Amino acid sequence: MFLYQLLSFFFVVSKKEEKPKYDLSLYKRGDLLEVPRTLFTHFGIYLGDDRVAHLIPDILPAITKNKSAIAKMVTNNRLILGAITKEASVRVDSVADFAYGSEILINHMDKVCAQPPLDGDEVARRAEKLLGSVTYSLLWYNCEHYVMYCRYGMAISYQTYQFCTTIRKIVFSRLSAFLTALCGMCTVLYVGCVTPLTFLLVLLVSFTIWMAA
Structure with missing residues (x-):
């Protein structure tokens, strides 16, 4: 009440x-x-x-x-x-x-x-x-x-x-792919976890978005 x-x-x-x-x-x-x-x-x-x-x-x-x-x-x-x-x-x-x-x-x-x-x-x-x-x-x-x-x-x-x-166009845009890669690399560098695996993961996600754009 x-x-x-x-x-x-x-x-x-x-x-x-x-x-x-x-x-x-x-x-x-x-x-x-x-x-x-x-x-x-x-x-x-x-x-x-x-x-x-x-x-x-x-x-x-x-x-x-x-x-x-x-x-x-x-x-x-x-x-x-x-x-x-x-x-x-x-x-x-x-x-x-x-x-x-x-x-x-x-x-x-x-x-x-x-x-x-x-x-x-x-x-x-x-x-x-x-x-x-x-x-x-x-x-x-x-x-x-x-x-x-x-x-x-x-x-x-x-x-x-x-x-x-509309959301799909935003998420799967080439600008989104670029920003994802940039943010991913900045995060990896900030936490100090630069390994071939993390670099490959960031690259793979960005590449997938780029290809779907």
Whole structure:
């Protein structure tokens, strides 16, 4: 309880004079909704009646059983700490709470995914069936994996693919190979462990990165 009270200072939702208005007539049951949030795009499935099912990291359920506090809109602080600790849940929020003040795109992934979408009722049923606590993984199971499975029948994430591609370009660049060799040699010289084996190891790692670039 003390931990919850201590951390609650960081989880207070900023008071807004008025929540953005969203035209609910634009959304149909089973629609895939997406909004920009912090450093990524967040996804959800519209269930109807101003309800959106979405997978979102949240630290609060791990530190308190206060259902009224957990039910409040997930702030960015709660989200980031939940992602770090891999605490998440598939929950239902209003459209306004899901969007967090951002513009909503409807079924934009239909233009990207080669797989045709399932029937709207089937999409919503899948989304509702998965409600509850889940183990979060930024790379292997995030909000995009969840909605892609519900709407298209395959749990994939284009954001994850783009992220991994970017990291691969950085890690396997020729500059990275040069810096790896330089840092390796400096470390070996600093600790005074210059042997043919350590020199060969540094050279091998750098050469592997260079060839993969």
